[in-house]
Amino acid sequence: MDMQFYLMTMVKSLGHVPVLARNGIQGLDVLSKEPVDLIILDVMMPEKGGGLVYKELKIHAAYKDIPLIVFSGVNQEAFTHYVKMLNTDPDLNIPEPKYYVEKSADPDYLKEVIIRCVC
Amino acid sequence: MNQDTHTYTILLVDDEPGIRSVLNITLTHAGFTVWPASSGDAGLQLFFEKYPDIVITDIKMPGIDGIELLKKIKDAAPETEVIMITGHGDMDLAVKSLQHEAADFITKPIDAAEIEIAVKKAVDRISINKNIRSYMVDLEHMIKEKDRAIDESKTLSTIGQTIAGMSHVIKNIAGGLKGSSFILEQGIENENREYMVKGWEMMKKNIDKITNLSLDLLNYAKTSRLDLVPTHPDQPVKEIKPLLDTQAKQRGIDLKVSFLGKEDVQVMMDPGAIHTCVFNLTTNALDAFDTTNAPEHPGQVHVFVQQKDQTIVYQVQDNGMGMNKTIQQAIFTDFITTKGTRGTGFGLMTTKKIVEEHKGKIGFTTREGKGSKFWIQLPLS
Numbered sequence: 001m002d003m004q005f006y007l008m009t010m011v012k013s014l015g016h017v018p019v020l021a022r023n024g025i026q027g028l029d030v031l032s033k034e035p036v037d038l039i040i041l042d043v044m045m046p047e048k049g050g051g052l053v054y055k056e057l058k059i060h061a062a063y064k065d066i067p068l069i070v071f072s073g074v075n076q077e078a079f080t081h082y083v084k085m086l087n088t089d090p091d092l093n094i095p096e097p098k099y100y101v102e103k104s105a106d107p108d109y110l111k112e113v114i115i116r117c118v119c
Numbered sequence: 120m121n122q123d124t125h126t127y128t129i130l131l132v133d134d135e136p137g138i139r140s141v142l143n144i145t146l147t148h149a150g151f152t153v154w155p156a157s158s159g160d161a162g163l164q165l166f167f168e169k170y171p172d173i174v175i176t177d178i179k180m181p182g183i184d185g186i187e188l189l190k191k192i193k194d195a196a197p198e199t200e201v202i203m204i205t206g207h208g209d210m211d212l213a214v215k216s217l218q219h220e221a222a223d224f225i226t227k228p229i230d231a232a233e234i235e236i237a238v239k240k241a242v243d244r245i246s247i248n249k250n251i252r253s254y255m256v257d258l259e260h261m262i263k264e265k266d267r268a269i270d271e272s273k274t275l276s277t278i279g280q281t282i283a284g285m286s287h288v289i290k291n292i293a294g295g296l297k298g299s300s301f302i303l304e305q306g307i308e309n310e311n312r313e314y315m316v317k318g319w320e321m322m323k324k325n326i327d328k329i330t331n332l333s334l335d336l337l338n339y340a341k342t343s344r345l346d347l348v349p350t351h352p353d354q355p356v357k358e359i360k361p362l363l364d365t366q367a368k369q370r371g372i373d374l375k376v377s378f379l380g381k382e383d384v385q386v387m388m389d390p391g392a393i394h395t396c397v398f399n400l401t402t403n404a405l406d407a408f409d410t411t412n413a414p415e416h417p418g419q420v421h422v423f424v425q426q427k428d429q430t431i432v433y434q435v436q437d438n439g440m441g442m443n444k445t446i447q448q449a450i451f452t453d454f455i456t457t458k459g460t461r462g463t464g465f466g467l468m469t470t471k472k473i474v475e476e477h478k479g480k481i482g483f484t485t486r487e488g489k490g491s492k493f494w495i496q497l498p499l500s
Binding site for chain 1: 290294299300301314317
């Protein structure tokens with residue numbers, strides 16, 4: 001909850017409009033209704049886990065090129081390992097996340113990454 | 120042949136004075152201390168007075184014969200080398216004595232060289248056995264040393280895990296603090312009251328969390344110096360309801376405590392530490408309810424104190440969410456928390472450590488969506 005508010009505040013402070021989805025299912029629902037310029041994805045969510053949402057986003061032709069920041073409580077190696085495990089399926093070739101920000105990162109760093117993604 | 124400076128001792132048992140005297144002279148001359156005895160009975164008595172390294176005994180004697188003497192000596196002191204003297208054609212007896220662990224046998228008429236060889240062989244075996252024994256002792260020492268080293272490294276790796284877990288918890292708190300200070304800053308910059316209030320609330324939560332962490336760490340450290348005193352099993356749970364009832368009511372949970380009641384029961388325990396354990400399990404149970412959705416059934420947490428055989432059982436039962444497999448596997452070892460920003464993951468680890476220091480057991484059963492039951496079992500003193 002607090003993190004959602006933090007992210008929304010951050011996005012607003014940069015002059016953008018945040019659209020909040022409380023879990024993976026809502027997130028995919030939002031995407032199907034309105035186009036977005038950036039996805040910030042928490043990997044630890046109730047209901048549909050962020051890892052699976054990441055996979056769906058990356059195999060979906062319409063979504064795979066939308067800039068995406070993984071915002072996570074776990075470190076990047078753990079997530080990279082997860083992606084590698086997904087790719088053991090020969091039909092999949094899911095890229096590692098280009099932007100990865102840990103929840104404990106400095107707000108200034110997160111701001112920088114968002115700016116990089118949307119400019 | 121091992122030439123050590125030790126003077127070996129020989130008990131010499133024979134009822135024929137001639138043989139006794141010849142052997143005595145030969146062996147004394149060869150550097151041994153010899154104690155002669157004229158019968159099996161006298162030999163046995165002398166054996167228990169002197170405990171010689173080597174026994175040379177005739178087989179055929181009145182009273183206790185050589186075989187009998189051999190058995191008794193091997194029973195009492197199996198490391199003794201016993202050499203049998205047999206008459207010509209007493210092969211059966213010779214074989215029988217070997218079966219009873221005689222070291223060797225020599226036949227009459229006795230040849231001085233033969234007896235010296237037999238005794239020297241016995242001496243060799245004694246010194247080899249002595250070496251083997253000392254190697255065994257050394258080995259045992261080495262094994263103990265290694266065990267100690269392994270224990271130490273286990274402790275170190277536990278400390279390592281503890282530190283890794285702590286750093287994760289602290290990192291999360293730091294993340295929360297950074298996020299809240301960002302929101303606060305935004306609030307101040309834009310004179311946005313909502314941001315200020317929200318940022319401040321978030322910061323307070325993280326301050327609570329770091330306070331809890333320091334308390335948890337303190338409790339964890341305390342587990343290594345428990346003060347065990349005879350205590351009535353109800354005592355550590357007396358405070359549970361008064362302390363947690365308000366919190367339970369706020370969440371619409373009915374908290375019940377059932378005491379043992381019986382008067383004359385005592386358990387060796389640190390009542391404060393056991394209180395911490397039951398308190399932890401109870402707060403966990405109160406947290407096991409999904410507060411975001413309206414509950415389908417009224418929440419209930421029930422704490423029992425019961426006597427089962429030679430143990431006292433503290434049981435905390437809830438009808439909350441239960442736990443999935445992943446959580447079940449990790450709860451006692453990792454710093455996992457299911458409580459979002461509130462938990463540190465230290466509570467159950469501390470609880471487990473305290474229970475183990477009491478030589479007790481801790482366990483749980485759970486069903487996802489139905490609830491969990493945690494129990495602590497302490498041995499009755």
